Amino acid sequence: MKIGLDAMGGDYAPNAVIEGAFDALGQMSSGDRIVLIGDNGRIREKLASLDADASLFDIVPTSQVIEMSDHPAKAFSQKRDSSIAVGYGMLKKGLINGFASAGNTGAMMVGASYTVNVIPGVFRPALAALIPNINGKSSIILDVGINPDSKPDVLLQYGILGSVYAKHVLGVKEPTVGLLNIGKEKAKGSAAVKAAYELLSESSDVTFRGNVEGHNLFTDEMADVIVCDGFVGNVVLKMAEKLYVVARSKGIKDSFFDRLNFEVVGGTPVLGINENVVVGHGISNRMAIMNMLLRTRDVVQADLAGKIREAFGA
Amino acid sequence: MKIGLDAMGGDYAPNAVIEGAFDALGQMSSGDRIVLIGDNGRIREKLASLDADASLFDIVPTSQVIEMSDHPAKAFSQKRDSSIAVGYGMLKKGLINGFASAGNTGAMMVGASYTVNVIPGVFRPALAALIPNINGKSSIILDVGINPDSKPDVLLQYGILGSVYAKHVLGVKEPTVGLLNIGKEKAKGSAAVKAAYELLSESSDVTFRGNVEGHNLFTDEMADVIVCDGFVGNVVLKMAEKLYVVARSKGIKDSFFDRLNFEVVGGTPVLGINENVVVGHGISNRMAIMNMLLRTRDVVQADLAGKIREAFGA
Numbered sequence: 040m041k042i043g044l045d046a047m048g049g050d051y052a053p054n055a056v057i058e059g060a061f062d063a064l065g066q067m068s069s070g071d072r073i074v075l076i077g078d079n080g081r082i083r084e085k086l087a088s089l090d091a092d093a094s095l096f097d098i099v100p101t102s103q104v105i106e107m108s109d110h111p112a113k114a115f116s117q118k119r120d121s122s123i124a125v126g127y128g129m130l131k132k133g134l135i136n137g138f139a140s141a142g143n144t145g146a147m148m149v150g151a152s153y154t155v156n157v158i159p160g161v162f163r164p165a166l167a168a169l170i171p172n173i174n175g176k177s178s179i180i181l182d183v184g185i186n187p188d189s190k191p192d193v194l195l196q197y198g199i200l201g202s203v204y205a206k207h208v209l210g211v212k213e214p215t216v217g218l219l220n221i222g223k224e225k226a227k228g229s230a231a232v233k234a235a236y237e238l239l240s241e242s243s244d245v246t247f248r249g250n251v252e253g254h255n256l257f258t259d260e261m262a263d264v265i266v267c268d269g270f271v272g273n274v275v276l277k278m279a280e281k282l283y284v285v286a287r288s289k290g291i292k293d294s295f296f297d298r299l300n301f302e303v304v305g306g307t308p309v310l311g312i313n314e315n316v317v318v319g320h321g322i323s324n325r326m327a328i329m330n331m332l333l334r335t336r337d338v339v340q341a342d343l344a345g346k347i348r349e350a351f352g353a
Numbered sequence: 354m355k356i357g358l359d360a361m362g363g364d365y366a367p368n369a370v371i372e373g374a375f376d377a378l379g380q381m382s383s384g385d386r387i388v389l390i391g392d393n394g395r396i397r398e399k400l401a402s403l404d405a406d407a408s409l410f411d412i413v414p415t416s417q418v419i420e421m422s423d424h425p426a427k428a429f430s431q432k433r434d435s436s437i438a439v440g441y442g443m444l445k446k447g448l449i450n451g452f453a454s455a456g457n458t459g460a461m462m463v464g465a466s467y468t469v470n471v472i473p474g475v476f477r478p479a480l481a482a483l484i485p486n487i488n489g490k491s492s493i494i495l496d497v498g499i500n501p502d503s504k505p506d507v508l509l510q511y512g513i514l515g516s517v518y519a520k521h522v523l524g525v526k527e528p529t530v531g532l533l534n535i536g537k538e539k540a541k542g543s544a545a546v547k548a549a550y551e552l553l554s555e556s557s558d559v560t561f562r563g564n565v566e567g568h569n570l571f572t573d574e575m576a577d578v579i580v581c582d583g584f585v586g587n588v589v590l591k592m593a594e595k596l597y598v599v600a601r602s603k604g605i606k607d608s609f610f611d612r613l614n615f616e617v618v619g620g621t622p623v624l625g626i627n628e629n630v631v632v633g634h635g636i637s638n639r640m641a642i643m644n645m646l647l648r649t650r651d652v653v654q655a656d657l658a659g660k661i662r663e664a665f666g667a
């Protein structure tokens with residue numbers, strides 16, 4: 040397996056990215072390789088400073104960088120020799136089996152649509168994050184930021200996308216799906232969520248369990264997959280991550296709060312596109328990059344994108 | 354001051370309600386009275402079991418109860434001798450200065466619209482909760498559940514309602530307003546939130562500080578008032594409350610997490626109606642009821658409803 044890594048992506052790139060790649064490689068099978076895509080000089084310099092054998096990695100030199108502040112579509116189109124554009128090009132040609140980046144998420148989404156394409160039948164690709172519960176399990180929540188104003192049929196598809204992810208990557212045999220809502224009753228919620236409740240109830244593609252409220256999160260009352268609008272999901276995710284920081288600042292050392300740490304999760308797969316792509320936080324440090332790469336490995340191993348294509352009959 | 358209390362409202366009514374009222378009375382000025390509205394026999398029985406002098410309270414007997422599961426509008430119209438309907442009647446007649454209930458929130462909102470009425474110019478009454486930050490301060494967040502699908506002009510009004518609350522009840526001199534969103538930039542978010550950003554920026558009625566993200570919560574990066582759709586606010590609030598339960602279950606004893614406990618907050622005022630009304634959680638226990646009553650006292654003392662009427666020129 041070859042995993043492409045955007046060596047220039049993220050606030051601490053390329054240094055933290057190379058460090059994370061170095062750590063990840065130590066945990067991967069000998070047949071797996073990481074392809075570092077980025078500034079050749081800086082990559083080699085950093086590898087040398089780590090006393091890492093550069094030949095353990097493939098290095099693909101690029102001359103441009105899509106900055107976090109760049110306009111996604113414009114930057115992707117104009118910076119053809121950026122690490123993100125080159126990475127997607129390699130993915131499309133089959134030179135790498137998966138692609139991971141902590142860079143400009145918007146540009147990563149644009150790249151997905153422009154090169155490897157959305158799976159036919161999928162209305163909107165989505166980002167899925169993990170929410171831990173106090174009993175050690177985790178649930179998938181999606182969308183967490185790509186699609187505010189998700190329509191009811193899009194919310195239904197999140198249920199399908201999340202179920203495939205839960206089944207094939209997390210190993211949940213029959214994933215249940217819950218709809219994030221503000222009450223138990225089906226008549227609760229926004230217009231889109233009420234309509235989504237109907238669609239989820241009637242669908243034979245998901246095992247729908249009904250509504251999940253804010254206070255059901257972090258417990259076994261969560262379903263395996265929690266479906267929500269990208270606006271709500273993004274707020275929930277960032278709030279949960281912040282609580283880890285708060286707990287740590289309070290000197291609280293607890294396995295549950297530790298699992299709210301985004302660095303442990305590392306990255307979230309882009310669900311609904313034809314190839315396996317994982318995106319990480321812009322603030323990813325060494326540990327976050329390592330875990331993003333290990334998550335990418337799991338996603339590629341399960342061929343999550345292929346499984347989603349199957350689910351959509353594509 | 355006379356505060357009306359729905360003695361039949363909440364999962365543990367009337368017992369926990371009477372207990373909470375007994376505790377609250379001990380913390381109120383000698384001139385303040387609590388009017389217990391509900392089943393006369395059960396109220397007196399409970400007061401006796403507490404060795405409480407029944408003459409310390411006013412008791413207004415009612416014969417009906419609006420259950421948590423009742424249809425709000427139907428129940429309010431049909432159960433004219435329910436504690437909620439009688440309470441609103443007394444409020445309208447000026448027999449009490451404020452009204453508090455942990456009962457059916459929907460019926461409380463219906464009662465507000467049918468009897469004391471929405472303040473002219475206010476599009477939608479809202480519920481405002483408190484979110485603590487790690488430095489000991491609290492911010493107001495609204496709406497937290499009454500209005501999913503809040504329109505941009507409604508979101509702007511939340512900013513005004515919350516600012517009046519912050520100023521006159523919490524004593525914040527120049528309250529800042531933030532818009533809960535999924536990014537820092539003004540172009541981020543749902544269609545309604547993007548339009549609300551414009552309205553808030555242009556308004557001279559609020560001190561707008563820009564977007565607040567999920568990870569800004571619990572810190573000084575929050576504004577004094579956080580404006581959001583009732584759907585998002587409800588999820589955030591219930592999630593925060595749950596984290597207190599999680600922390601407690603983990604044996605974590607910490608002042609910040611303790612302040613996420615809804616029992617400490619007690620209740621949230623209904624903002625935008627002509628009288629001072631506070632609603633509590635259905636699961637309110639003795640401590641929650643006590644704090645709901647103390648909050649009602651503060652709201653009445655500040656005449657929050659009157660101050661809001663002034664802000665709207667009503």
